[in-house]
Amino acid sequence: MNDIDPVALTVFLVLFGLVTVLGFLASRWRSVGTLDNLDEWGLGGRGFGTFVAWFLIGGDIYTAYTFIAVPALLYAGNATGFFAVPYTIILYPIIFIFLPRLWSVSHRRRYVTPADFVQGRFDSKSLSLAIAFTGILATLPYIALQLVGIQAVLDVIGLGGGDDAGWFRKDLPLFIAFALLAAYTYSSGLRAPALIAFVKDTLIYLVIIVAVIYLPTQLGGWSNIFDEAGKAFTSFNGDNSDAIAAGDAAPKGLIPGMSTSQWAYASLSLGSALALFMYPHSVTAVLSTKNRNIIRRNAALLPAYSFLLGLLALLGLVAIAAGVKVTNPQLAIPQLFEQEFSPFFAGVALAAIAIGAFVPAAIMSIAAANLWTRNIYKAFINPRATDADETRQSKIASLLVKFGALLFVLALPKEFAINLQLLGGIWILQTLPAIVIGLYTRWLHRYALLAGWAVGMIWGTIAAYNKPTVGKPDSHFGGSVGPLEVFGWQISDNLIYFGVTALVLNLIVAVIVTAVLRTTHISAGTDETQPSDYLADAGDPEVADVLDPIATPRT
């Protein structure tokens, strides 16, 4: 794995260099004002139409998650790995239902983040702070997943030192790439990922289409690929039956067999779909559309992405049929490309994966940084901050967020990077009652929402912490599903995503505490929104065309 192919490496470096230059030039692209303003830096001026928005959202979907983390699960014979497909199928109807209301109330009331909305709706600074904190925290492991993806590519292309190298040599390429990303995001803001998204998506579509059409023809067709993968899993299960019985190894399979893992499959899909649109970066993308129905039109068009995502996931099985042997399943797809493509195209493909990890990492860190500046710095630390203060805060926060993500990479097990994203999902799901239910009703009391959030966060974090990696009983954060067990009370053997269980607990607590608080005289606060706010569209009275993150929400 350490012999560097000069052609592949050169192509990789040229494409990578091109993207970096584009990132720095991006600050001049369609520039309408100065970047010394949070709106310009953090939201790219918001002039994006459907087409650019479509590409930007694509940047959120074809990431290291789809290229590295999901195929790694299938390569390793984890039968629940294909859950990413139903996850993205149910994502769009969910977006269709909830997000137009959030668009309307945000544009009427000048809300830029979910924490703004919660503040306006529930009149609670503590709840708003909880929402902002959760958004930032949950984004860190998601960015960490992208860094793991970049690391996998650099390892395969020969820039990593391999397992026997010292920590510095091993991680040096990661640090260099990381520094470049930080530098151009810092200078260009959201324009950098938006402009790179064109290059990235062109490369990615090219690579996906070649991979899903060319590779199967080289390997005897999909029929043979499924055969080979099935045989490989059966023989693994036969050879390791003792270890599997002892719990030191996980059985492999193509299809979730027992009903327990089918519950895992369904709950991971549902939990991931509910989680995705509450991440700060998704909300930023949604609010930057021109009117509420563009969100719905995109929801109808976006499933085209799911189809390709499914084919990419299956590349994990293609790698088995192609005889790729790697101990770190994350390397399966980069190794497959290196092995099966010509050196030139291997360079292109690996560059596509690496750039495809950079774009969302940049978008996510900017969104988390805006959340910090607006809902924590300005709300609690320096209410009289100037525009320049805020932009400086966001830029520094975007760097700190990336370092936070780096800590997640270094501290948590990397057997399956997908667990990083699922850990973020456990946390962000706990903001759902305040945000999503809050879009429809104010029945839940602000302090009950806070109590439910706290219970969900604590339970979910403990559950994930207590989950060991298979074969290492003392390890932590080794997975994201477990038998349904709440505070020592065993309810069911079915494996459920911790995020979904935590959300249910959160809702139960919120409802009970609300019922109790309603019998007391503890104020529920004043709602500053009106029912018509939730249906307003572009062109209506008092609807902002462009949201200004600096201005205070209208009261």
Added chain:
Amino acid sequence: MTDRTTTQPPGKVPLVLAGIALIIAIVAPLLVWTYAKTDPTLWGIPFFFWYQFLLVLVSVALTSVAYRLVLGHERRRRAAAGLPSGGDGA
């Protein structure tokens, strides 16, 4: 679309139909036991996999239908309320 000039608020029927379409698109992929099996295979691909690809296409169709229904309803609602036709001239 023929009653676009009416001043009566539109009925809820299109919204209910759109809601049903969307709920089917959300619930069908969650019923894992209905498709967690190998047979029937299609061109050697286990049912589990090709069925989910089919679900993607079904979901596109259902979401598109819901989009048309909701868009028509919103136009009529806005016309009835004397509001401009809103964004997205599609």
